[in-house]
Amino acid sequence: MVLKIYFDDKPVFLCDEINSTIEAHRHHPDAIFIDEVTTPAIKSLLHEIAKPDFHSGILYSEDIEKLKKMFWKHFTIIQAAGGLVKNEKGETLMIFRRGKWDLPKGKLEEGENLESCAIREVEEETGLKNITVQHFLITTYHTYNDFGKHILKESYWYLMNASSNQKTTPQTEEDIFEITWVNKDAIGEKLRNTFPSIKDVVKTAGQ
Known part of the structure; x- marks a missing residue:
C-alpha cells in the first residue's frame, strides 16, 4: 500500500512496498527516505519539508497501519x-x-x-x-x-x-x-x- 500526502505541491509517501513511483522518488537527490520510522524521524521530516530544496519524503514500514497512526498523530x-x-x-x-x-x-x-x-x-x-x-x-x-x-x-x-x-x-x-x-x-x-x-x-x- 502507498499513501501520498501533499504538503502544497510536495509529496510525502507512506508505504509498505517499493513500487516504481517510490523508486523514482527515492533516487532523487533532494528526497528523504526513512525505513526506520520513529517519532523523532517523522518530526525531522516535517521540519525538512519547509526547506525550499525539499523534493519528496518516503516513510517505509512493513506495518503500514502503525506507520499511518504514527504520522497522523502530528495533525488534526x-x-x-x-x-x-x-x-x-x-x-x-x-x-x-x-x-x-x-x-x-x-x-x-x-x-x-x-x-x-x-x-x-x-x-x-x-x-x-x-x-x-x-x-x-x-x-x-x-x-x-x-x-x-x-x-x-x-x-x-x-x-x-x-x-x-x-x-x-x-x-x-x-x-x-x-x-x-x-x-x-x-x-x-x-x-x-x-x-x-x-x-x-x-x-x-x-x-
Missing part, C-alpha cells in the same frame, strides 16, 4: 468528500475557486456518511440536481495550517453523473465564482492551474 484530521461529475457528453464539471480550478467537495458533517456528504457538497457548491453516484474513485490527502493548527485533510472522491441541461449556480460564499463543463481535449489546460491532488482524481477517473 478533517474528513471531506466530493465528486468528479460527468455529463451526458462525457464532459467534466470544474469550479474556479480562490484562483485555482478545482472539483466540488466539502467537510463531512456529524452523522453523515461520505457518499451523502459528497452529493450534498456538489449540490451546494454547483446548484446541480439529480446527481447519481457511479462508484468510489480515490482518497487524497493534503495538509495545511489553520490559525497555527496543522491540518491533514482526507478527501474521499466519487465518480458522479448529472445532466448538463440544468442551471449551475456557484456558491459564492465558498469563493466559487465560475463553473464550467470541460471536454477531454480542454481539461489539460485547466489542470495546469489546479492542485496536485485534483490531478490525481482526474487521472484516476481516466481523463
Whole structure:
C-alpha cells in the first residue's frame, strides 16, 4: 500500500512496498527516505519539508497501519468528500475557486456518511440536481495550517453523473465564482492551474 500526502505541491509517501513511483522518488537527490520510522524521524521530516530544496519524503514500514497512526498523530484530521461529475457528453464539471480550478467537495458533517456528504457538497457548491453516484474513485490527502493548527485533510472522491441541461449556480460564499463543463481535449489546460491532488482524481477517473 502507498499513501501520498501533499504538503502544497510536495509529496510525502507512506508505504509498505517499493513500487516504481517510490523508486523514482527515492533516487532523487533532494528526497528523504526513512525505513526506520520513529517519532523523532517523522518530526525531522516535517521540519525538512519547509526547506525550499525539499523534493519528496518516503516513510517505509512493513506495518503500514502503525506507520499511518504514527504520522497522523502530528495533525488534526478533517474528513471531506466530493465528486468528479460527468455529463451526458462525457464532459467534466470544474469550479474556479480562490484562483485555482478545482472539483466540488466539502467537510463531512456529524452523522453523515461520505457518499451523502459528497452529493450534498456538489449540490451546494454547483446548484446541480439529480446527481447519481457511479462508484468510489480515490482518497487524497493534503495538509495545511489553520490559525497555527496543522491540518491533514482526507478527501474521499466519487465518480458522479448529472445532466448538463440544468442551471449551475456557484456558491459564492465558498469563493466559487465560475463553473464550467470541460471536454477531454480542454481539461489539460485547466489542470495546469489546479492542485496536485485534483490531478490525481482526474487521472484516476481516466481523463
